[in-house]
Amino acid sequence: MSNLTPFIHQITQAQREQRQGHRGAVIWLTGLSASGKSTLSMAVEKQLFDAGMNAYVLDGDNLRHGLNSDLGFSAADRTENIRRVGELAALFAEAGQICITSFISPFRVDRASARKCMADGIFCEVYINASLAECESRDPKGIYRKARAGLIPEMTGINSPYEPPEAAELVINTAELSIAAASATLFDFVVQRTRGAM
Secondary structure: OOOOOOOOOOOOHHHHHHHHOOOOEEEEEEOOOOOOHHHHHHHHHHHHHHOOOOEEEEEHHHHHOOOOOOOOOOHHHHHHHHHHHHHHHHHHHHOOOEEEEEOOOOOHHHHHHHHHOOOOOOEEEEEEEOOHHHHHHHOOOOHHHHHHOOOOOOOEOOOEOOOOOOOOOEEEEOOOOOHHHHHHHHHHHHHHHHHOOO
16 A cells, blocks of 8 residues: 555635535434335435536445445444445545445444544534334334344344444434425434534
8 A cells, every 4th residue: 555645626615615504514324124215315315416516316225236245244344334335435435425325234333434534524414213113014124024034144123233323413203203294304304514604
C-alpha cells in the first residue's frame, strides 16, 4: 500500500454541494428483514428526486447481485459487506450526493465502522424498528419460513443476532406508521439534515 498515492480532486465537496443546493449525506437504514427498509428508501429517493435533490439508494439485495456477489452470510462476510458499503456510501457523500443505504447491518460494531469512513455529521443512522413477530408476519420473500424450517442457517433474528442501535439519529416504527407517514418522517429528516442552515 505504500506505493499508492491518492489524487486530490480539483472540485471540493463544498463546491459540489453548493451547486446541488444540499449537503452530501449517508442515511443508513438498519433493521430486520421485512421491517420496511427497502420500501421506505425507494419511496424517499423518489420524493427527494421530485424535490430537485440528488439521492441514490444502495440496497442490500441489489449490491449482493453485483459488487458483493462474492460474499456469503457468515459473520466475517457480513462485516466485509458493510465495510464495502460504508466506503462506497462515503464516496457518494463526498460527491455531494444523498446516499440512502438499506441493509440489515445487524452488528453495531460494523455500523460504527461505516460511520468512521466519513467525516463527522455525514452518517445518519436510522433504525427501521419492527418486531420480529411483525416482520415474520410480513415475510414477502418467504425467508423467515425457510429459516424456521432450517433452510437458512444464518438468518438474522432467528439464528443470528440483530443488535438494535443504541443512539440512532432517527427511529421509525413501521408497525405503528403507514408507509406514507413513515416516508414523510424520513423525507423531512433528510431535508432538514441536508438543506438546513446551508
